[in-house]
Amino acid sequence: MNHWRRSVGELQARRRQVTECEQALAALSKVTACFQQMASSLGSNTDGSGLREELAEIRAMAHRIYTGLHRRLIALLTETEQAQEDREQVERLWVLFLSGLETFQKDLRKTSSLQELFPLTQRRDRSALVKTGYSGESEVAARAATVQTPWVCVEDEPCPDLQTQISRMDSLLQEMLQRVNVPVWTVEATQKAWVEVEKEEQDEDETLEDLMQVEVVSQDSVTGCCHHLNCRLSCLLCLLS
Known part of the structure; x- marks a missing residue:
């Protein structure tokens, strides 16, 4: 003991x-x-x-x-x-x-x-x-x-x-x-080598993905507006007249 x-x-x-x-x-x-x-x-x-x-x-x-x-x-x-x-x-x-x-x-x-x-x-x-x-x-x-x-x-x-x-x-x-x-x-x-560098690269990739999502959304919004292009042209002609 x-x-x-x-x-x-x-x-x-x-x-x-x-x-x-x-x-x-x-x-x-x-x-x-x-x-x-x-x-x-x-x-x-x-x-x-x-x-x-x-x-x-x-x-x-x-x-x-x-x-x-x-x-x-x-x-x-x-x-x-x-x-x-x-x-x-x-x-x-x-x-x-x-x-x-x-x-x-x-x-x-x-x-x-x-x-x-x-x-x-x-x-x-x-x-x-x-x-x-x-x-x-x-x-x-x-x-x-x-x-x-x-x-x-x-x-x-x-x-x-x-x-x-x-x-x-x-x-x-x-x-x-x-x-x-x-x-x-x-x-x-x-621990794995270059852990901090890989983490920074992952953060950069996520940022790029976020930017791509923003870009896609903005393109969709523009595409949606194009459906009303005839209406916008009509309004523009009215203003010019």
Whole structure:
């Protein structure tokens, strides 16, 4: 009885961890998307110390999320008693996390290059900024600040500087590929590809059908009026006379 209760408790704890990893992956996607959007303003006339401080804060937030997510997914994938359906779900999260981490690393490298081109260490450096006429969106940083990690215990590891973070992410990605054997081509998607595009095409087809129905109705109305063509001609002659 005690063994059964312990097994049920372990199963519930595992499901809770998988759910937390799903929430963390969604949070990481939001944070990295905000970082990418704000990093596009580097070197423009909206660049400045405020933008770079916000980028550093978002970068630190992403570091806390993907560090905790990496540890939890490693623990879930190395468990040998995990059910097959849970294993497939965690492997999908693993592949999505790996892809998102590689994309975020590319954004960090672009950010590092742009910050080197536009150092902004002195006031006169602002004259080198590109006058794009673009006005930055402050709500992007506010939206990133509202993202919270699903786990209560926040990772205590401080975020390193930009160059160190990029190099550590190389080691992290290598560890992910070597420590866990999850071939990317063996992971199957849970939904059909291009679902949104097909939905838009269906909406367009329905719109065309609606237009055709309107056109048919209008033609029928014109045809019905043609039965009274002689009466209309008589009225027209009366008016002209």
